[in-house]
Amino acid sequence: MLKKIRIRSFKSIVNQEISLGMVNVFIGANGSGKSNILEAIGVLSAAAAGRVDDEALQRRGIRLGTPRLYKSAFEEKIPANIFFEAQTDTAKYSVSLNNPLENPKPAWQYQTEELICNNEKIVSRDSNRIKNKEQGVAALKLVESEENSPAAVLINLLRNFAVYTPNTPILRGIIQDQQTREPVGLSGGRLADAVKELQTIISTNEFIEDAFDDILSLIDWINSFDTTSNVNEILSSSIARPKNVIRFNDRFMKGNNNHLTAYDASEGVLYVLFCAVLALSPNSPHCLAIDNLDQTLNPRLVLNLTRFLCKWITEGEDQRQIFVTAHNPAVLDGLSLQDDRIRLFTVDRNNLGHTEINRVNITPELLELSNKKGWPLSRLWVMGHIGGVPNV
DSSP: OOOEEEEEEETTEEEEEEEOOSEEEEEEOTTSSHHHHHHHHHHHHHHHHTOOBHHHHHHTTOOOOOHHHHBOOOSSOOOSSEEEEEEOSSEEEEEEEEOOSSSOOSBOEEEEEEEEETTEEEEEEEGGGOSSTTOOOHHHHGGGSOTTSHHHHHHHHHHTOOEEOOOHHHHHTSSOOSSOOSSSOTTSTTHHHHHHHHHTTGGGOHHHHHHHHHHHHHOTTEEEEEEESOOTTTSOTTSOOOSSEEEEEETTSOGGGOEEETTTSOHHHHHHHHHHHHHHOTTSOSEEEESSTTTTOOHHHHHHHHHHHHHHHHHSTTOOEEEEEEOOGGGGGGOOTTSTTEEEEEEEEOTTSOEEEEEOOOOHHHHHHHHHHTOOHHHHHHTTSSSOSOOO
């Protein structure tokens, strides 16, 4: 698990260091820099894999842009290189990258790259000793290392990272996902296949069986759900369809008229299944992000989904780590911040426009306010007591 990341000179982030948990939730105003945090890890992911170009970034769910958009551009002097660092308990990987603002190259150039394991330098190079500046060497160097070595674990965590941003038409299966992968594409493609794969291991995995019960408890109109390839009676032939389709049994409807496909069902249930698949599937990355966790979900649903998502991540066998951004205050009430594995961060822009990231700790003052007023964490946020809201 990543324990710490550092970001410097990237977009609105001039210099920030973040100590991480298993579940990391970033809240703040629109434009405060929440997505920039996820994208910084995405650029670091591409660097760890050996090349930072549009193809590598797009595969990780990063918005493409020119060097002018990636580099911090404030009035004060900012270092020319963008810099990223990630640490586990025993390993550290850092890299600085550059690309000319005028006539940029297809790939970013490595200015420095360092991989350290147990205080031993495995990779250490600077611009004077880099021959092929568009090629990272950390991943190549690990061919000589044991698969479970701390350095290999760190690099593999990083290079498999991706930012997922679900899209309703793609979740419904009527538009193709441009970035397909297992278990689901970055926008939710092959959701039905992923659900089917999970259902095949329910009988041998009690944790996933319980998680499917959690899913059913979130959606009150569902009696059950499965996947099928035979949908001629419940889906118009004019609608594009994947091989497998999710089918829901509506508990309020009767007879043979109580089946709905993902095309007709509420989009909320599709977003719930999407999050569940990422948290539960053995094929999901061990380190991943969901941008805008709360989109399309009503406050009560997103509160309970957040609660279950924390449970699936912290209690699952795969030791997964997740980063999410959110705007809905109800997300906060689904977080058990007494558990140090679950961490909440506020994201603000200071008076110079720099993004600042601060962990929310439940202080005695906040507890007193909550107990005295009876206010949940969501209201404390809206009232401005924990930061992450604009003064408007």
